[in-house]
Amino acid sequence: MENKKKLSFNYDLTNLPTYNSYGSDMLIKAILGLTLPRYASLRINLKGTTEKVGFVTNDVILQDMSCGFDPTGATTQNLVTVDLCNKKVNQQLCPYDLYDTYLSQSLTNANFQESVPFEEVILTDISNRIANQVEKQLWNNTTASGGTYGNACFNGVGALITSGNGATQIAYSAATASNGLDVFTKIYESIPSNVLHLDDLAIYCSYANYRGLVSSMRNSSFVNLFTMDSANAATGEEWTLMLPATNVKVIPTVGLDGISAYYAGPSSYYMFGMNSEIMTVRSIYDPFENIVKIQAGVTYGLGVFDVASFCVCK
Secondary structure, rough: OOOHHOOOOOHHHHHHHHHHHHHHHHHHHHHHOHHHHHHHHEOOOOOOEEHHHHHHHHEEEOOOOOOOOOOOOOOEEEEEEEEEEEEEEEEEHHHHHHHHHHHHHHOOOOOOOOOOOOOHHHHHHHHHHHHHHHHHHHOOOEEEEEEEOOOOOOOHHHHOHHHHHEEEOOOOOOOOOOOOOHHHHHHHHHOOOOOOOOOHHHHHHOHHHHHHHOOOHHHOOHHHHHOOOOOHHHOOOOOOOOOOOOOOOOEEEEOOOOOOEEEEEEHEEEEEEEEEHOOOEEEEOOOOOOOEEEEEEEEEEEEEOOOOEEEEEE
């Protein structure tokens, strides 16, 4: 009886519950490992489609010492709206498709396969591709004209940090081996002075402009002013540098590839929202259709605090 039961399955389904949990952790790690979420302020348990994140701003006034209590200044409650997208991915796998792929090496000489080591490969790829799409949406989404992938539920950085919303704007120039250092220095000089003392200032750019800056620094003999951690660089975890003689980190992102823009300001002022409780990848076997169904669910969004503290170059 047990043998007959096994013959109705092409995969070893005992592994699926294990990979359900593993897939969820994998998806969360993939998204948190993105460029913007890695440096931004995280709000990991936001639900619904819109959340208000609160901030306190104190107007402190120093007084001469005296007796009595004479209150001055004020405390202001600020709110940042983080709009959220709730998205899903539906895919299915047919066992017979494996005969035409490299996974056929693991198949047995039988019509029905009891065990195929495919789960980790599939779930890893799905998680990484979802994360890559999320990074692009965080920079390029516009609710007015739609998103990079499907409907846009929130405005990305490009639609939030604008001169119309209070950001300082300067003209865009592509960074090259001859002008890269000058281009980024001009951006640094345009960052509002009220945030220059912060320790998380960053200029986000495309990889093309980042390469232009690196080449320019090398040609200008500034190579000794920046280093890259060999361990992180070797694994692709960190491709950043400090702009010479400043406290500003230059960070490339795939979200700005092909986009003629730079964004400079405090990284912690970017508010990345997500719902980690429903970041899931689930696998279910349908014995009647003889397929494995995979579904991923993600919730993510963005808000920006104090747009007037940013410089945009475009």
